Amino acid sequence: MSERTVIIASRTGLHARPAALFVKAAADQGVPVKISVGDKKPVPAASMLAVLSLGAEHGTEVTLQAEGPGADEALDSLAALLARDLDAEESTDA
Amino acid sequence: MPEELRGIGVSPGLAAGPVARMSPPPALPPARTVTDPEREAAVAVRALATAEARLRDRAAATTGAARDILDAQSMIAADPMLRDGVTARIKDGTDAPHALRDSFDEHRTTLEGLGGYLAERAADLDDIAHRAIAAALGLPMPGVPEPGHPFVLVADDLAPADTATLDPANVLALVTERGGPTSHTAILARSLGLPAVVGCAGALDVTDGTAVTVDGTTGMVHTGVSEDEVTLVRERAAEERARITGGSGPGRTSDGHPVDLMLNIGSAADLVGVDLSDVAGVGLFRTEFLFLDRHDAPGLDEQVAAYAEVFGFFEQGTIVVRTLDAGADKPLPFLGLSGEPNPALGVRGLRVSRDRPEILDTQLKAIALAASQTTADVWVMAPMVATRPEAEVFAARVRDHGLPTAGVMVEVPSAALHAGRLLEVVDFLSIGTNDLSQYTLAADRQTGALADLLDPWQPAMLELVGVCAAAGKAAAKPVGVCGEAAADPLLAPVLAGLGITKLSMSPRGLPAVRAALAGHTLADCERLAGRALQTGDAAGARAAVLAETS
Numbered sequence: 001m002s003e004r005t006v007i008i009a010s011r012t013g014l015h016a017r018p019a020a021l022f023v024k025a026a027a028d029q030g031v032p033v034k035i036s037v038g039d040k041k042p043v044p045a046a047s048m049l050a051v052l053s054l055g056a057e058h059g060t061e062v063t064l065q066a067e068g069p070g071a072d073e074a075l076d077s078l079a080a081l082l083a084r085d086l087d088a089e090e091s092t093d094a
Numbered sequence: 095m096p097e098e099l100r101g102i103g104v105s106p107g108l109a110a111g112p113v114a115r116m117s118p119p120p121a122l123p124p125a126r127t128v129t130d131p132e133r134e135a136a137v138a139v140r141a142l143a144t145a146e147a148r149l150r151d152r153a154a155a156t157t158g159a160a161r162d163i164l165d166a167q168s169m170i171a172a173d174p175m176l177r178d179g180v181t182a183r184i185k186d187g188t189d190a191p192h193a194l195r196d197s198f199d200e201h202r203t204t205l206e207g208l209g210g211y212l213a214e215r216a217a218d219l220d221d222i223a224h225r226a227i228a229a230a231l232g233l234p235m236p237g238v239p240e241p242g243h244p245f246v247l248v249a250d251d252l253a254p255a256d257t258a259t260l261d262p263a264n265v266l267a268l269v270t271e272r273g274g275p276t277s278h279t280a281i282l283a284r285s286l287g288l289p290a291v292v293g294c295a296g297a298l299d300v301t302d303g304t305a306v307t308v309d310g311t312t313g314m315v316h317t318g319v320s321e322d323e324v325t326l327v328r329e330r331a332a333e334e335r336a337r338i339t340g341g342s343g344p345g346r347t348s349d350g351h352p353v354d355l356m357l358n359i360g361s362a363a364d365l366v367g368v369d370l371s372d373v374a375g376v377g378l379f380r381t382e383f384l385f386l387d388r389h390d391a392p393g394l395d396e397q398v399a400a401y402a403e404v405f406g407f408f409e410q411g412t413i414v415v416r417t418l419d420a421g422a423d424k425p426l427p428f429l430g431l432s433g434e435p436n437p438a439l440g441v442r443g444l445r446v447s448r449d450r451p452e453i454l455d456t457q458l459k460a461i462a463l464a465a466s467q468t469t470a471d472v473w474v475m476a477p478m479v480a481t482r483p484e485a486e487v488f489a490a491r492v493r494d495h496g497l498p499t500a501g502v503m504v505e506v507p508s509a510a511l512h513a514g515r516l517l518e519v520v521d522f523l524s525i526g527t528n529d530l531s532q533y534t535l536a537a538d539r540q541t542g543a544l545a546d547l548l549d550p551w552q553p554a555m556l557e558l559v560g561v562c563a564a565a566g567k568a569a570a571k572p573v574g575v576c577g578e579a580a581a582d583p584l585l586a587p588v589l590a591g592l593g594i595t596k597l598s599m600s601p602r603g604l605p606a607v608r609a610a611l612a613g614h615t616l617a618d619c620e621r622l623a624g625r626a627l628q629t630g631d632a633a634g635a636r637a638a639v640l641a642e643t644s
Contacts, residue, residue, distance in 0.1 A: 015212070015215075016162050016163070016166055017162040017165070017166070019166065020162065020165045020166045020169055023169055024169070043175075044174065044175060046174060047173050047174055047175040047176075048166065048169040048170045048172075048173050049170055049173045049175055049176055049201050049204075049205075050173075050175055052205065052212060052215065053201075053204050053205060053208060053212070055208045055212060057389075
């Protein structure tokens with residue numbers, strides 16, 4: 001089991017657009033990834049409803065978990081995404 | 095077949111064009127016994143995929159915030175957890191529509207429990223659920239239609255979620271079966287400058303594609319009209335628009351009696367691009383925006399900056415700042431108020447300062463600091479004042495902060511009845527007609543079915559407005575109206591005739607109100623006010639005034 005801890009950089013927290021970008025990216029990983037806040041139960045990162053209900057705000061520390069081949073690469077790329085202010089970035093998906 | 099439908103005109107203007115109806119949310123049929131769970135699950139999964147695809151298509155067709163919301167909604171429809179919940183319920187014997195409903199409800203409850211922004215998003219789940227259930231039942235997709243050409247939107251009633259993606263360039267007018275002058279439809283129509291008729295019985299029976307004409311002033315909708323009539327109405331609409339927007343100058347009757355025209359705003363953003371040359375100032379600056387979606391109250395510096403930004407738009411004129419209007423009805427997390435059984439009658443508006451005086455003090459301090467940097471006149475008023483002692487204490491606190499002009503909102507009948515006594519301790523009154531209707535007619539603003547009672551044309555309401563205006567005249571102090579009613583061009587002369595000295599509204603409504611005032615002498619206005627007060631009901635009052643003015 002690999003883990004990454006990252007602080008939410010988006011100003012509005014993990015809601016709306018940042019949540020959508022993160023969930024999309026999580027679903028595109030080859031391995032199932034879970035996300036948790038504090039010592040609460042980890043939830044599937046590919047589930048929009050689960051991610052929204054974390055209620056993660058700007059500055060909240062979240063933990064990402066995955067295991068198996070490709071887990072570290074998946075976690076690195078998702079952690080890098082959360083460490084960016086996604087609200088500040090232009091929509092790139094056409 | 096030509097036919098005449100009658101509703102309440104809530105947003106003035108003429109329009110003509112083909113009807114496109116909004117499908118209502120699907121009604122859930124009685125529960126069925128599931129004989130083939132696998133097939134049933136496939137129906138549900140397909141329904142979710144349909145909802146997802148439609149939401150994704152709509153997201154692709156929009157931009158900005160609306161696109162983000164629709165994107166997030168399409169991803170909720172595709173949510174694996176949601177899908178697993180639905181299929182698990184079907185395995186346990188629930189049919190597809192009920193399994194969808196129950197699963198969405200479960201997630202809705204979770205989001206609501208988290209409060210704040212997420213609780214607001216919970217309502218979005220209903221929209222997604224309606225789409226999925228409609229797909230499972232083989233019914234048309236609910237929501238705003240997209241016929242691919244400009245249309246008159248006909249609906250039962252419009253909810254905020256319906257209108258997130260409504261494209262004003264393609265919608266000619268709004269007509270709803272239900273709703274009243276304070277309904278979301280009416281407010282939206284006025285903010286978009288679209289003609290609108292609400293409470294129009296029979297509107298949903300008009301088939302899609304039928305040509306109709308809509309008069310947002312008289313509330314008349316003619317169906318099955320000819321091509322020529324459509325052209326004629328469009329020409330008249332263009333002339334009417336030119337007449338209204340052609341007016342300029344400060345608000346006054348044709349014989350020069352001044353009625354200050356002011357703006358309702360929520361933040362500096364609302365003033366960007368607005369022509370302020372003929373505006374007397376801001377009649378209602380709502381300050382809630384600073385306080386929403388956050389866990390702590392905004393600090394002093396942040397508030398000073400936000401207020402100064404608004405004040406900076408004006409070198410002269412008056413800016414009326416309303417102190418925080420939140421509480422049990424508009425919960426804010428940092429207030430830490432517990433749920434109340436009857437929030438409209440609970441701790442809200444000024445009442446919040448009973449337990450949390452420091453929030454008001456910080457706000458007054460910030461307003462005073464920002465006011466010291468402007469040449470405009472900054473007035474301050476409190477929401478939800480019921481008694482003279484409340485007004486007196488508030489006014490003293492405002493003046494303690496060095497702000498010379500203190501007033502109160504009149505939203506509670508007790509405040510209207512005692513307008514004279516309130517004016518002994520404050521400098522001005524501003525009538526919030528939406529809340530005053532709610533409390534005078536005992537009709538919840540959230541209850542669409544009671545919209546007729548919430549009508550500002552209710553003679554009892556007009557009488558209370560008259561009591562306030564008379565008290566203002568006696569005390570030689572200003573009494574304004576800053577509710578939705580102030581933007582009704584038919585009502586504006588009546589309000590002026592009752593003695594109201596300031597009308598405050600969204601920028602969009604201002605030209606039509608200016609034109610309406612300019613079309614009457616003060617004596618005309620007083621006569622119209624008398625006619626409206628004499629009638630026994632709202633529809634009669636409106637009809638009487640309409641008959642005299644057209």
